[in-house]
Amino acid sequence: MGGVTAVTTHRAANGTGRHRRRPELAAFLRNRRARVTPGDVGMAPGLRRRTPGLRREEVAQLSGVGITWYTWLEQGRPINVSPQVLDAVARTLRLDPSEREHLYHLAEVAHAPDRQSDVIEVGPEIQGIIDALDPHPAVVYNSRYDVLATNPAYLDLFVVPETVAIGARVRNVLWTLFTVSEECCPVVHRSRELPIMVATLRGAYGRHMGEPAWESFVERLSAASPYFAELWRSGDVAPPGPRVKAFRHWAVAGEIRMTSVSLSVNGMPECRIVAYTPADADSRERMAVLRGRRGA
Template sequence: MTMTGTRPGTDGRAGARGGRRRRTELASFLRSRRERITPADVGMPPGPRRRTPGLRREEVAQLAGVGVTWYTWLEQGRPINASPQVLDAVARTLRLDGAEREHLYRLAEVPDPAAPDDAEALPCTVQPILDGLDPMPAAVANARSDIIAWNRAYAAIFPQIPAARPCERNSLWMTFTLPPCCNPVLNFAEEAPLYVAVFRHRYSRHLDEPGWKDIVRRLKTASPEFARLWNSHDVALPEARVKAFRHPAVGDIRTQTTNLDVTAAPGSRMIVYTPLGARDRDRIARLLDDPAAAALAVHRH
């Protein structure tokens, strides 16, 4: 995959256009939610004849406990800052449901403190799908590369993941912190730059989120190689590709990866590793038949 830099000026213009589009969408969204609520819905007298359906802007501001001018500017799509507390008050006043609230925060480019963990958001129907894919290794990861569900074949190839502490159950963390003797990534020197470039592409959408900043900080501290690659600012789009892994019990295993969005858990994706040939299928089968051999990669240093 080709990694790209940014031509001077292009990213700034694209960012400004994206910001204007989000603010325009935010303005339209807030107006539509305001217009569907009547004064009676919020316990207010109907008052004289109204020229506008639903609540007035000043009424929303009053009920939310925010300034009329500030709310007017927000609904006009002006570039103003909004805190989670203020957006939460607006969301309650406009009676937004979970999806609408998430939409509001995303358009306002503010992390939602009430958003559930990825593990909590994963539907119960996903694990049976993963299990049904055996003997093809498969897992579900969030955008941050935290592994939040997996099947038996995945655990056989990557036994470090189930054995890890939750805060380290992350494929990028494993790639850059495991020593060579038990690191499953074959051709680390070739793969590592791409891993970091794809991660930075995803990171650009989560710049202010504590979890993202924390994993980058910890990786830069734990891995000089990650720090070097991170500071290069290369970016790349994810794509289906051939990935090869090394297991001490059976040798190298080559797979073709396929990423499928899990729409019920926004930002999450299912990664399916299809063995490339009969030898690769046989080696995965051997690991599944002998769990003790599959666990060889997990040991103390």
């Protein structure tokens, strides 16, 4: 009997907690909606506006959700909510990270930290680690393949005639690999390697769906590269992992085969150090030739 009573009491308490969260959620959304003016989101104020903030239908429109659904959410009704929809509402209401986390808690949705990985900067400790790996190439990527930091050997490996140095003017390795000609692409087996990279990108995309930076990146690269657009439409998904890749340096050192290994970085969610080591003795000698080209 004691066990049954304890379980019943726990369920009752849990139900009371949920019952309290919904009115809190409703009040929180109304309060935050009142803070955002039409001018803040590029809308005309209009006539006969009873409140300086946004109307419910405006929040729904800007968030890409139905007015009825948003009204029910703001009324505190027990409806199911997805993280993607909460993210859209949070962006419309201009919530800061702590407010966004509070919104997730009130809506009873597992909170994920802000993943705007394009604003992450590499500190001197991480830069020092990848510099110490030279003469082995090393780079720090986020999950969108933005190049956050490199060492000189990485640039040696990715610079071929008529291309630019990744990390100097181009800040995303996918953008470089898909927008240069096949003859200038530093990766030898382009038709084999690039689909794997796109599948890895899509594996991360599911956690960022709806984020403006990600949606804009996919849209712009699809417009710039029909090949990328074709691979993206395939919907293939893959995690990052160790691979042997071949790089072309015909005029200087020939073909160089490198094993790549990804290492996660504490304190930098969805970022990884990718380190390259020669896959055979010939490739080790050819990397030395590249290194000699810059006097290292």
